[in-house]
Amino acid sequence: MKVIDRIGNEKVRHVLQTLKYSLYVITHPLDGFWDLTHEKRGSVAAANIIIALAILTKIWKLRFTSFQFIRVYWEHVNVLEQILGMILPIIIGCIANWSLSTLFDGKGTFKDIYMACGYALTPYVLIQLPMIFISNIIAYDEGAFYTYIIGFSAIWCGMLFMSAMMMVHDFSLGKALLVMAATLVGVMVIVFLLLLLFSLISDAVAYFVSLYKEIVFRLY
Amino acid sequence: MKRVKKIFTFFFCLLLWAMLPVWPDAKAVGMYTYTYDYWGDERESPAAYAARTFIAGNMFGIGDFSEPQGMFVKDGKIYVCDTGNNRIVVFELKGTEVKFVEEFGEISGDVENKTLSGPNDIFVAKNGDMYICDTKNQRILHIDKNHKFIKELTRPNDETVDQASDFLPQKAVADSSGRVYAVVKNYNKGFVEYDASGKFSGYIGANQVTFKMSDYFWKLISTKAQREQMEQFVPTEYNNLFIDNDGFIYATTSTFEEYDLLSDKAKPIRKLNSLGTDILIKNGEYPPIGDIDWGKAGGISGSSKLIDITVLDREVYYALDMTRGRIFGYDSQGNLLYAFGGLGNKLGYFQYPTAIEHDGDNLLVLDSKNAGITIFEPTNYGKLINNALDEYKKGNYDSSADYWRQVLALNGNYDQAYIGIGRSLLRQGEYKQAMHYFKVKNDEKNYAKAFKLYRKEWMEKNIGWIFGIIIAAIVISSSVKIARRIIWEARRA
Structure with a gap:
């Protein structure tokens, strides 16, 4: 606290303060997420940093975790795919959630949802990043330890998402669960529409390309 | 000028010579051999076995084999069941040299029917006694080494067997105490077991019937016609067996659903103890099922269909696949050592392999369409x-x-x-x-x-x-x- 307060640059200080607030959020989820949006104690920049760290964690996990716990078929790994595999679900999930929560009288703006989503990923970074190192000093038959802790971090994140949903939109627990389920359906609809769009565009392009080829072959 | 021409000719000849294909040693045909790695990808490997010779009946002046189905090798002797010609042919094997010994289609002794008819398999015991699946005569013959009749094993006189049905023994082995285990066509309760006196004593190695909750559920909601369809489920029918030095029976089967293979529910290779329980060790990354990557090429698709197995003294076993004509070698822990062979017309390739046996470390494969035996040497x-x-x-x-x-x-x-x-x-x-x-x-x-x-x-x-x-x-x-x-x-x- 003291060190952060001493930083002169106001912007940097604000980001670091909001980043530090994530530690409070994950230990006091209900209170934390309420203040995050209503008391302006969080920032999008901090959420961006946490998401970036989560992406790094995901990639480092593949690269540095001991082979005893994760087998990676490197021929099939694409870093871009890994990055998009983290970012796209977040973005699409936020869009779907925002669209639906508006219908369900949710109070959160898109910015709020994104911020809460980023903060909810904190345990993923905090637990899984050190676990990469720990996996290299434990043996396969001690693996129960590893799997339990990884499972614990996932459950923690899930509970944070739940609390974020309740606090950001001012929902009751039942309504939050309902909106979450609806969000999953919404994500599927968005993915379906995107695929449809892409296939239609590629069909349309292919039509003009073949038209062009036909004309060229006729002329020459 | 002349000299330049000479030098030019010399180098031209050298070039021609370099362009000649390298002929492999004609006596040792190495063939495409591979293993599977951790990820189930095929990895090429040096040839582990080379085909040395191919022998056919007409090389010994006894006429070609006709659809031979069974073969047995013991103490340097090859016994071939020349099914289509209703005879047994015996060869002597020294390394890869083969000498004709005898052929017989009739037996002597106190029995009504003295001729063989469509023999499908032969087993030779330690003392030289032979057990012949005399399929078309619906019996398993037990004769001594001078072809004198000892006893015959016929359709079990048991209520589980329809007495009007045909009794068609396909394969048979005997253990050291004279018990006979036989694969009989359309008998799906496992191997038919006879005691030393020739009396039917039961079945061994049947599949355990497991109750599945999902089956019950589907039965609840399906119509009567659908239920009848479901009941036509066929339990395991073995297609071949081999008895090792310790008296364990190695069996192969090809009645299973292909999707059960990788999860090791199908168990195409089994090692049965005297209670009929499968005790095959499977410590490999993949269960011993033959090919892991099936692919679709040359009109061939689907999983391996293992039809015969032979077990070496070091507990390495080799299984013969009919789908692609391949031989799969596994060690005692169930790791794939190598796979080789294929369908084709070259030496070392098969058209319709039916049986595999071993002599020391050499492997012998009987092909019923080629009507001959290929001998492989490591x-x-x-x-x-x-x-x-x-x-x-x-x-x-x-x-x-x-x-x-x-x-x-x-x-x-x-x-x-x-x-x-x-x-x-x-x-x-x-x-x-x-x-x-x-x-x-x-x-x-x-x-x-x-x-x-x-x-x-x-x-x-x-x-x-x-x-x-x-x-x-x-x-x-x-x-x-x-x-x-x-x-x-x-x-x-």
Whole structure:
């Protein structure tokens, strides 16, 4: 606290303060997420940093975790795919959630949802990043330890998402669960529409390309 | 000018010579051999077996075989069931040299029907007694080495058997006490077992019937017609068997659903103990099912269809696949050693393989369409693998590792060699190196063993300065605190 307060640059200080607030959020989820949006104690920049760290964690996990716990078929790994595999679900999930929560009288703006989503990923970074190192000093038959802790971090994140949903939109627990389920359906609809769009565009392009080829072959 | 021409001609000839294809040693045809790696990808390997000779009936002036179905090899003698010609042909085998001994289609002794009709399989016991599946005569014949009738085994007089049905024995073996186990067509309760006196004593090795909740559910909601359809479920019908030196029966089957193969529910290869329980060891990354990657090429698709099996003295077993004409070799732990062979017309390839046997380390494969036997001999590479396995079985882990190193020099993709070397390094206390070898081939269980020992060793070596740092950190932080407090107190005062 003291060190952060001493930083002169106001912007940097604000980001670091909001980043530090994530530690409070994950230990006091209900209170934390309420203040995050209503008391302006969080920032999008901090959420961006946490998401970036989560992406790094995901990639480092593949690269540095001991082979005893994760087998990676490197021929099939694409870093871009890994990055998009983290970012796209977040973005699409936020869009779907925002669209639906508006219908369900949710109070959160898109910015709020994104911020809460980023903060909810904190345990993923905090637990899984050190676990990469720990996996290299434990043996396969001690693996129960590893799997339990990884499972614990996932459950923690899930509970944070739940609390974020309740606090950001001012929902009751039942309504939050309902909106979450609806969000999953919404994500599927968005993915379906995107695929449809892409296939239609590629069909349309292919039509003009073949038209062009036909004309060229006729002329020459 | 003339000289230039000469030199030019010389180099031209040299060029032509260099362009000639290299002819392989005609006597040793190496063939495409492969293994599967951890990920189930096919990895090419040097040839482990080479086809040496092909023998057909007309080479010995006894006429071609006609659809031969069964073969047995014992003490350097090959017994061929020449099914279409209703006879048994016996050869003598010395290395890869084959000599004709005799042929017979009739037996002597106190029995009504003395001729063989469509014999499908033969088994020869230690004392020379023969058990012949005389299929079209609906009996299993037991004769002595002079072809004199001893007894015949016929349709079991049991209520489980429809007495009006045909009794068509396909394959038979006998154990050391004279019990006979037979594969009979359309009998799906396992092997038919006869006691030493020739009396039917039951079935062995039937599939356990397991109750599935999902089946019950589907039955609840389906119509009567659908239920009848479902009940036509066919239990395992074995297609071949082999009895090893310890009296265990190795069996193959090809009645299963293909999707059950990789999850090891189908169990195309089984090792049955005297109670009929499958005790085959499967420590490999994949269960012994033949091909893992099936593909679709040349009009062939689907899984391997294992139709015969032979077990060597070192408990290495070779299974014959009819789909692609391949031979799969597995060690006693169920690891794939290599697979080779194929369908084709060259030496070492088959058209319709029906039986596989071994003589020492040599393999013999009977082809019913080619009407002949192909004899395979291990190559240098195959021998190295055999030696490594032998030494390991004897407990000489270090010399086994030496052989694995030689194997590795010939085939850098060979998983078993890495693991074999790793095991030996582990025993020698070279934990770090052992870890490397296990890691390369994703063997996490052995890696964990080496790693734990390495971790212990490392801790013992470095415990001094680790504690040093911890103590130093505590001392420094507490002294800083004390100093601060003193300064604070001094300022206040």
